[in-house]
Amino acid sequence: xxxxxxxxxxxxxxxxxxxxNLMDTSKKxxxxxxxxxxxxxxVELYSQWFDKQKSLADxxxxxxxxxxxxxxxxxxxxxxxxxxxxxxxxxxxAMLPATGSQPxxxxxxxxxxxxxxxxxxxxKGYGQLFPSQNGQPWSQMAQAFNPQQLHHFIDNTRTxxxxxxxxxxxxxxxxxxxxxxxxxxxxxxVEKYKEVLDGIFHFMDGNKSAGFLDMIQKYNEFAxxxxxxxxxxxxxxxxxxxxxxxxxxxxxxxxxQISQQFSEQFAKFIxxxxxxxxxxxxxxxxxxxxxxQDMFMKYFVKATEMQALVYQSxxxxxxxxxxxxxxxxxxxxxxxxxDDFYNTWVxxxxxxxxxxxxxxxxxxxxxxxxxxxLDIKTQTDKLLEMLLxxxxxxxxxxxxxxxxxxxxxxxxxxxxxKRLKATEKTDxxxxxxx
Amino acid sequence: MQYxxxxxxxxxxxxxxxxxxxxxxxxxxxxxxxxTSEREPVWQMDKVRLFxxxxxxxIKVKTPVLISYAxxxxxxxxxxxxxxxxxxxxxxxxxxxxVLDTGYPTRNERYLTMNDYINxxxxxxxxxxxxxxxxxxxxxxxICQGGTFSVIYSALHPQKIKNLITLVTPVDFSTNDGLLxxxxxxxDVDAIVEGFGGLVPGTFLDxxxxxxxxxxxxxxKKTSTNLWMMxxxxxxxxxxxxx
Numbered sequence: 148x149x150x151x152x153x154x155x156x157x158x159x160x161x162x163x164x165x166x167x168n169l170m171d172t173s174k175k176x177x178x179x180x181x182x183x184x185x186x187x188x189x190v191e192l193y194s195q196w197f198d199k200q201k202s203l204a205d206x207x208x209x210x211x212x213x214x215x216x217x218x219x220x221x222x223x224x225x226x227x228x229x230x231x232x233x234x235x236x237x238x239x240x241a242m243l244p245a246t247g248s249q250p251x252x253x254x255x256x257x258x259x260x261x262x263x264x265x266x267x268x269x270x271k272g273y274g275q276l277f278p279s280q281n282g283q284p285w286s287q288m289a290q291a292f293n294p295q296q297l298h299h300f301i302d303n304t305r306t307x308x309x310x311x312x313x314x315x316x317x318x319x320x321x322x323x324x325x326x327x328x329x330x331x332x333x334x335x336x337v338e339k340y341k342e343v344l345d346g347i348f349h350f351m352d353g354n355k356s357a358g359f360l361d362m363i364q365k366y367n368e369f370a371x372x373x374x375x376x377x378x379x380x381x382x383x384x385x386x387x388x389x390x391x392x393x394x395x396x397x398x399x400x401x402x403x404q405i406s407q408q409f410s411e412q413f414a415k416f417i418x419x420x421x422x423x424x425x426x427x428x429x430x431x432x433x434x435x436x437x438x439x440q441d442m443f444m445k446y447f448v449k450a451t452e453m454q455a456l457v458y459q460s461x462x463x464x465x466x467x468x469x470x471x472x473x474x475x476x477x478x479x480x481x482x483x484x485x486d487d488f489y490n491t492w493v494x495x496x497x498x499x500x501x502x503x504x505x506x507x508x509x510x511x512x513x514x515x516x517x518x519x520x521l522d523i524k525t526q527t528d529k530l531l532e533m534l535l536x537x538x539x540x541x542x543x544x545x546x547x548x549x550x551x552x553x554x555x556x557x558x559x560x561x562x563x564x565k566r567l568k569a570t571e572k573t574d575x576x577x578x579x580x581x
Numbered sequence: 582m583q584y585x586x587x588x589x590x591x592x593x594x595x596x597x598x599x600x601x602x603x604x605x606x607x608x609x610x611x612x613x614x615x616x617t618s619e620r621e622p623v624w625q626m627d628k629v630r631l632f633x634x635x636x637x638x639x640i641k642v643k644t645p646v647l648i649s650y651a652x653x654x655x656x657x658x659x660x661x662x663x664x665x666x667x668x669x670x671x672x673x674x675x676x677x678x679x680v681l682d683t684g685y686p687t688r689n690e691r692y693l694t695m696n697d698y699i700n701x702x703x704x705x706x707x708x709x710x711x712x713x714x715x716x717x718x719x720x721x722x723x724i725c726q727g728g729t730f731s732v733i734y735s736a737l738h739p740q741k742i743k744n745l746i747t748l749v750t751p752v753d754f755s756t757n758d759g760l761l762x763x764x765x766x767x768x769d770v771d772a773i774v775e776g777f778g779g780l781v782p783g784t785f786l787d788x789x790x791x792x793x794x795x796x797x798x799x800x801x802k803k804t805s806t807n808l809w810m811m812x813x814x815x816x817x818x819x820x821x822x823x824x
Contacts, residue, residue: 497796504760504792514767521769521776528778543778546688554692557627561701 344461428533435530439523446519453512460503464496471495616657618668620680624709628684629702631709632656634672641675644720644743645710648680649703649734651726653786656682659724681706681727691779695730703734707741718743725749760793 468491475487503509532542624631648668650656659667659680671678681703686693710719721742723731728750735742756762773781791797 493796493800497794497800500795501760504795505763507763510763510767513764514769518769518772521772524776525772543688547691547779550689551692553689 340461340465341458344458428536432530432533435526435533439526439530442519442523442526446516446523449512449516449519453509453516456503456509456512457500460499461496464499465492468492468495615662616660617663618660618666618672623713624706626702626705628686628690629706630682630684631706632680632682634668634678634680636672636677638673639675640677642677644716644718645677645679645714646671646720646722647706647710648678649721649723649727649731650681651724652683652686652698653726653783656680679706679710686780688778688780699730699734700737703730704738707738711741717741720744720746722746722748723750761789764789
């Protein structure tokens with residue numbers, strides 16, 4: 148972990164210097180205000196500020212590159228992560244000059260291209276919890292035999308077929324009495340088995356998240372356009388590489404910690420920029436867009452962790468299933484069929500998965516993941532409202548305010564009606580005055 | 582090995598025709614009517630309606646029964662078809678049945694709370710029946726979530742309830758028996774409600790229920806799969822053994 152510590156130390160140290168630089172520049176701007184030289188000095192001060200920021204960032208990248216030693220037993224995905232972050236920092240610094248003067252259309256186009264690529268990759272590769280948030284009811288699918296149903300049907304069929312493919316070498320080895328649990332791990336097609344698990348649990352099913360993530364992309368395009376070439380890019384560029392078959396032994400705490408540290412430090416890093424943008428809708432949209440990207444990072448880390456837990460259970464299940472089938476074959480002379488193996492595997496993996504689902508760690512992780520997913524959606528809805536604000540449309544939040552007012556009014560009317568009824572009853576039962 | 586491939590060819594021949602036929606069957610399937618028992622709406626507050634079932638049977642139990650069902654489904658789940666109907670069975674036994682239909686909520690209902698469902702809607706229906714039938718108390722039958730509401734209502738208004746009957750009603754939410762209880766403990770309900778715009782969709786619950794039996798779809802599809810693919814029966818195994 149020394150490298151991680153050094154990385155974070157170096158990063159934090161640089162951030163402190165960057166903030167000091169900003170404060171120093173702010174002080175000079177205040178002084179120039181007092182002296183009435185703000186117009187003359189502002190360009191010069193900005194230029195100085197930028198040069199110093201760039202120099203510090205370059206220095207930091209240099210230090211990080213030399214300090215980080217991938218061979219120090221760090222998982223590959225940490226390297227991917229660091230590469231993507233340093234890449235993002237570089238892009239940020241490359242784009243920054245345009246923000247202080249006139250926007251550079253070429254830089255902006257490049258930025259947007261990267262953003263689109265980033266989301267296209269993300270779209271293609273990820274998005275598991277979102278189908279329920281797209282608002283597409285299951286009843287729609289059930290109304291007719293539509294292509295989506297056929298897709299699911301074929302998906303499930305594939306599970307059977309792929310398990311059949313996995314079964315063939317196992318069966319051959321059993322036939323030749325060379326099968327043992329130690330040989331299972333050697334001859335087992337790990338990638339193929341992972342595909343089986345992906346198919347069942349719909350990991351990496353980009354189709355399901357397409358609508359939602361396309362929407363996110365458009366929000367971001369708009370928000371980023373408002374902010375003129377600012378923000379981060381390629382944050383997720385290398386995420387898609389995080390899904391190799393060897394992911395079972397990855398330490399997600401490391402990724403989670405670095406992600407947290409990075410988010411905090413990056414916020415410090417980008418804050419000076421936000422102080423320069425005037426307050427308003429665009430600035431708020433930029434903030435929300437940044438928050439959403441940050442939440443996506445966290446969501447990805449958590450979702451990957453959950454996926455790894457399911458893989459672990461899946462691998463335990465196939466070991467147990469093979470063991471059971473072998474034992475059965477040894478105990479009687481009957482032929483083991485693929486259906487025997489398939490049924491044993493289905494029963495075993497269901498037991499393993501249900502045990503996993505019932506664990507405290509899984510429940511907590513699922514709760515965190517759900518909250519992150521819904522927070523992303525809430526923020527995205529907020530962004531959409533801000534995006535549509537100039538149009539003559541009534542936004543949801545205003546409708547909600549109206550619904551809240553209606554609810555209160557109805558409650559009051561009911562209470563009054565109840566009181567009136569009680570009074571009428573009292574009047575009816577009261578003795579006449581005459 | 583030739584037998585093996587013959588079997589595949591045999592099993593896969595005609596699959597396109599079968600698929601076409603199945604699509605045709607699904608597309609021309611007649612609509613199924615549910616909730617066919619005769620009833621009339623007798624009271625309404627907002628979207629919530631109270632139905633009273635008509636009966637030709639002799640009323641043997643004079644105290645009427647109000648059925649409170651879950652919000653996540655509709656009241657006609659108890660009256661699916663003429664031959665599969667709890668309502669018809671209860672009517673045939675001589676019970677006088679009312680049922681509360683909470684309708685389909687929209688964003689207009691996003692601010693409704695449990696208090697509204699229990700102390701406004703159920704209470705309103707109970708008071709209506711008590712007043713119209715001139716009785717001090719009635720029998721309350723709660724099913725699923727409606728049972729939970731009924732238990733709470735009976736505890737708050739015991740003078741209005743003669744008998745409480747509950748079916749598949751969760752009461753102890755601190756139990757570890759069942760994945761849903763465990764999962765719910767780690768869920769941020771406020772984030773869920775806010776994230777779904779105040780109206781949690783049925784698909785969200787559906788996903789949770791599906792996860793309770795994660796391999797169900799794979800298990801069920803095996804039979805269908807066999808139409809498409811081969812099964813390794815003895816003859817296939819023998820082919821391998823020999824070659």
